[in-house]
Amino acid sequence: MNPMNEVKIExxxxxxxxxxxxxxxxxxxxxxxxxxxQTPVKTYSKVTNPEWGIRKRQPIACxxxxxxxxxDKAINMVLEGIGRNIKPTQFDAQGNLSFGIKExxxxxxxxxxxxxxxxxxxxxxxxxxxxxxxxxxKIQQKKVPAKHRISKEETMKFMEENFNVNYVTEIEE
Numbered sequence: 001m002n003p004m005n006e007v008k009i010e011x012x013x014x015x016x017x018x019x020x021x022x023x024x025x026x027x028x029x030x031x032x033x034x035x036x037x038q039t040p041v042k043t044y045s046k047v048t049n050p051e052w053g054i055r056k057r058q059p060i061a062c063x064x065x066x067x068x069x070x071x072d073k074a075i076n077m078v079l080e081g082i083g084r085n086i087k088p089t090q091f092d093a094q095g096n097l098s099f100g101i102k103e104x105x106x107x108x109x110x111x112x113x114x115x116x117x118x119x120x121x122x123x124x125x126x127x128x129x130x131x132x133x134x135x136x137x138k139i140q141q142k143k144v145p146a147k148h149r150i151s152k153e154e155t156m157k158f159m160e161e162n163f164n165v166n167y168v169t170e171i172e173e
Contacts, residue, residue: 003130007095007150007158010128012071014078015043015063016121019052027116029062031104034116036074040064071125075163078123081107085168088156095150097125097159127155 014036016028025042032040042059054060066074079086081101090099100122105112112118127150134142159165 004148005129007127007129007154009071009075010067010126010132012066012075013063013124013126014040014066014074014121015061015124016119017061018119019054019060021059024117025059025062028119031116031119032062032064035077035104035107035110036064036066036070038064038066038070075123075125077107077109078121079163079165081110083166084164085166086159087169088152088167091152091155093152095127095152095155097127097155099123127158 014032016032018024018028029040029042032038040062041064043061043063045054045056045058045060048054048056078101081104082099086097086099091097100120101107102120103118104110104121105118129148129150131148132144134140135144156167160167
């Protein structure tokens with residue numbers, strides 16, 4: 001097989017949206033630090049929404065980006081929490097995968113801490129092939145050709161082989 005056609009994980013992004021600044025957000029940040037041994041960053045609201053009590057540029061969530069071995073370890077850990085069941089509709093047209101977990105205590109090894117509480121989180125996994133750097137580099141930036149882009153099927157096959165994922169039509173609660 002051509003090494004330029006091998007799919008790999010570029011990054012995994014884990015985010016927790018709490019909808020408000022203050023104590024709840026700081027507890028979410030503490031949880032992500034404990035789970036992944038990395039300091040998350042705050043994300044800020046883009047618009048004001050009086051119904052939800054959100055002002056523009058107010059911190060409302062936190063996220064962190066994992067790469068390499070840390071990403072593989074985190075993906076394995078979170079997939080274990082959802083029973084390795086994923087719907088094919090959770091993959092987008094570019095082959096990226098997004099899914100959520102309702103409560104972090106569903107993940108094996110995670111204990112309930114009354115000081116932190118219970119949080120759900122979103123996990124986004126971005127895949128790429130070697131050569132995707134041409135779209136990000138500073139000098140002579142180019143588009144990734146259509147024949148070199150990742151398809152949904154390639155990503156699904158990768159997840160099945162490397163992470164033993166089961167594809168289901170309906171995820172049981």
